[in-house]
Amino acid sequence: xxxxxxxxxxxxxxxxxxxxxxxxxxxxxxxxxxxxxxxxxxxxxxxxxxxxxxxxxxxxxxxxxxxxxxxxxxxxxxxxxxxxxxxxxxxxxxxxxxxxxxxxxxxxxxxxxxxxxxxxxxxxxxxxxxxxxxxxxxxxxxxxxxxxxxxxxxxxxxxxxxxxxxxxxxxxxxxxxxxxxxxxxxxxxxxxxxxxxxxxxxxxxxxxxxxxxxxxxxx
Amino acid sequence: xxxxxxxxxxxxxxxxxxxxxxxxxxxxxxxxxxxxxxxxxxxxxxxxxxxxxxxxxxxxxxxxxxxxxxxxxxxxxxxxxxxxxxxxxxxxxxxxxxxxxxxxxxxxxxxxxxxxxxxxxxxxxxxxxxxxxxxxxxxxxxxxxxxxxxxxxxxxxxxxxxxxxxxxxxxxxxxxxxxxxxxxxxxxxxxxxxxxxxxxxxxxxxxxxxxxxxxxxxx
DNA sequence: ACTCATTACGGGCCGCGTAATTATT
DNA sequence: AATAATTACGCGGCCCGTAATGAGT
Numbered sequence: 001x002x003x004x005x006x007x008x009x010x011x012x013x014x015x016x017x018x019x020x021x022x023x024x025x026x027x028x029x030x031x032x033x034x035x036x037x038x039x040x041x042x043x044x045x046x047x048x049x050x051x052x053x054x055x056x057x058x059x060x061x062x063x064x065x066x067x068x069x070x071x072x073x074x075x076x077x078x079x080x081x082x083x084x085x086x087x088x089x090x091x092x093x094x095x096x097x098x099x100x101x102x103x104x105x106x107x108x109x110x111x112x113x114x115x116x117x118x119x120x121x122x123x124x125x126x127x128x129x130x131x132x133x134x135x136x137x138x139x140x141x142x143x144x145x146x147x148x149x150x151x152x153x154x155x156x157x158x159x160x161x162x163x164x165x166x167x168x169x170x171x172x173x174x175x176x177x178x179x180x181x182x183x184x185x186x187x188x189x190x191x192x193x194x195x196x197x198x199x200x201x202x203x204x205x206x207x208x209x210x211x212x213x214x215x216x217x218x219x
Numbered sequence: 220x221x222x223x224x225x226x227x228x229x230x231x232x233x234x235x236x237x238x239x240x241x242x243x244x245x246x247x248x249x250x251x252x253x254x255x256x257x258x259x260x261x262x263x264x265x266x267x268x269x270x271x272x273x274x275x276x277x278x279x280x281x282x283x284x285x286x287x288x289x290x291x292x293x294x295x296x297x298x299x300x301x302x303x304x305x306x307x308x309x310x311x312x313x314x315x316x317x318x319x320x321x322x323x324x325x326x327x328x329x330x331x332x333x334x335x336x337x338x339x340x341x342x343x344x345x346x347x348x349x350x351x352x353x354x355x356x357x358x359x360x361x362x363x364x365x366x367x368x369x370x371x372x373x374x375x376x377x378x379x380x381x382x383x384x385x386x387x388x389x390x391x392x393x394x395x396x397x398x399x400x401x402x403x404x405x406x407x408x409x410x411x412x413x414x415x416x417x418x419x420x421x422x423x424x425x426x427x428x429x430x431x432x433x434x435x436x437x438x
Numbered sequence: 439a440c441t442c443a444t445t446a447c448g449g450g451c452c453g454c455g456t457a458a459t460t461a462t463t
Numbered sequence: 464a465a466t467a468a469t470t471a472c473g474c475g476g477c478c479c480g481t482a483a484t485g486a487g488t
Contacts, residue, residue, distance in 0.1 A: 001298065003222055018443060031479050033444060043301035052443055052486045060304045067297045074293060078286045079220065082262035085279045237468060250454050252469060271461045271468050 003075055005039040006068045008032055009047060013065050016055045094123045096133035096145040105146060105161050222294055224258040225287045227251055228266060232284050235274045313342045315352035315364040324365060324380050 012021040012032070022032040040047050047061035057065065093113075097106055106124070113120050125142070127133040136142040137156055146161065231240040231251070241251040259266050266280035276284065312332075316325055325343070332339050344361070346352040355361040356375055365380065 001222065001294065003220065006297075019441090027478095028480055029443070030445080030481085034478080037444090043298065044305035045301045050443070053441075053488065055443085060301070063304060064297065064301055067293065067300055071290060071293045071297060074286065074290045075220065078225075078283065078290060079262065081286055082264045082279070082283055085282060086263040238466090246453095247455055248468070249456085249470080253453080256469095269468070272463065272466080274468085 001039065001042055003072070005035055005042075006072055008035045009039060009061075009068055010065070010072060012036060012048065012055070013057055013061065016057075018055065093120055093143045094125065096125045096127040096136065096142050096147075098127040098130045098133055098145070098147050220258065220261055222291070224254055224261075225291055227254045228258060228280075228287055229284070229291060231255060231267065231274070232276055232280065235276075237274065312339055312362045313344065315344045315346040315355065315361050315366075317346040317349045317352050317364070317366050 008021070008025060011024050012018060015021040015024065018029050018032055022029045025032060036047065043064070045060040045064070046058050047064065049056045049058050095106075110122055113122060127136075127145070130145075130147040133142060133145040133147060134156065137145055227240070227244060230243050231237060234240040234243065237248045237251055241248045244251060255266065262283070264279040264283070265277050266283065268275045268277050314325075314328075329341055329343075332341060346355075346364070349364075349366040352361065352364040352366060353375065356364055
């Protein structure tokens with residue numbers, strides 16, 4: 001199986017017409033036909049149902065199309081990565097940071113980059129919401145983002161940089177006031193950064209019960 | 220760029236020795252050398268640092284290795300899928316279900332399969348914990364699992380089948396007893412299935428405050 | 439009769455293997 | 464001197480394009 005085979009498969013599946021597909025692939029029909037036939041043999045599966053007047057995906061073909069496209073997209077990803085590496089460790093990396101999690105990691109990163117890759121310019125960009133940063137990543141207008149564990153998306157690579165324990169700290173006797181308003185999700189996200197400096201008059205042991213690492217447990 | 224190029228790259232990167240790599244690839248060194256050189260040219264990046272006595276990955280090479288392996292693994296995934304399709308819509312699909320989420324989806328699925336793919340035998344397997352099911356999926360001893368949104372893993376494909384709202388229902392005046400013991404994560408997972416049948420004597424409006432869809436919000 | 443996919447066939451390119459070369463330990 | 468990677472070179476196969484065939488509307 002070759003990459004060109006998958007490209008041919010994808011284009012024919014899109015056009016459902018060997019002539020147009022061949023044109024799109026800058027080749028003539030016969031080799032394309034042969035290529036598809038060969039791919040079908042190597043996979044042991046018939047991909048298209050063809051009568052001389054019409055072309056249609058078989059059931060097997062439609063089930064294989066998505067994985068095939070996946071391979072193709074990752075191949076171009078490799079090429080793009082290589083290109084950007086070749087373009088040089090001589091460029092600009094655009095980084096978004098959202099929330100408190102980046103406050104420890106960022107200075108470490110910038111210092112390390114400045115030392116080992118002096119050609120790299122870091123362009124930092126504060127982002128209030130995690131999702132705007134993720135969207136920009138997908139668009140390609142950002143290269144990297146620091147964020148608290150969002151729902152990981154298949155198109156993005158993520159790595160855990162730091163595990164934080166975030167405490168809920170309240171004045172004595174005020175828990176009853178807060179608990180009916182703040183259920184966990186909104187509570188943690190809204191106040192996490194503000195929790196960085198905790199005034200001394202707030203008692204800590206009081207709330208140790210509800211303190212739990214954000215690191216999502218089972219589930 | 221061809222798949223064989225990536226295989227060659229991966230094997231040489233693993234062996235760091237053209238001779239052994241060539242043997243592993245069932246070919247002689249010279250063509251392998253040429254292949255790597257050609258790949259390097261097509262990517263515009265030098266992958267290996269070679270002096271006649273030693274071979275080492277360059278920085279670019281090490282950064283490209285993982286994506287390259289990813290492509291390769293997905294290629295074999297395509298081949299495996301094709302093989303299993305070719306083996307026939309005539310086989311056994313092993314399905315695990317954990318938790319209450321599957322109770323609506325399962326009968327719908329089994330009925331549909333029995334009608335449209337009568338050759339397929341479904342082998343159902345109850346799983347108490349989501350993670351045992353996921354592990355079995357990765358091993359290959361299961362084909363499919365129904366589970367409530369776990370941390371999605373890159374190696375697994377997932378799809379949202381159903382969005383549930385799960386209510387916390389308690390007898391009147393007992394909230395104070397439960398709140399210090401059950402913080403959100405453990406509470407939901409432990410009692411979710413039991414929540415299916417709610418005795419009528421439990422009041423519902425009482426807890427509507429803390430009721431929230433499990434569908435993970437932002438973060 | 440016309441369109442579109444397949445088969446037939448000849449030519450060129452690419453990749454492999456063997457043999458020779460170079461460099462390093 | 465010996466090992467290991469690269470260059471040199473001849474051969475075979477695969478893939479492409481053009482031409483001819485067949486099938487269905």
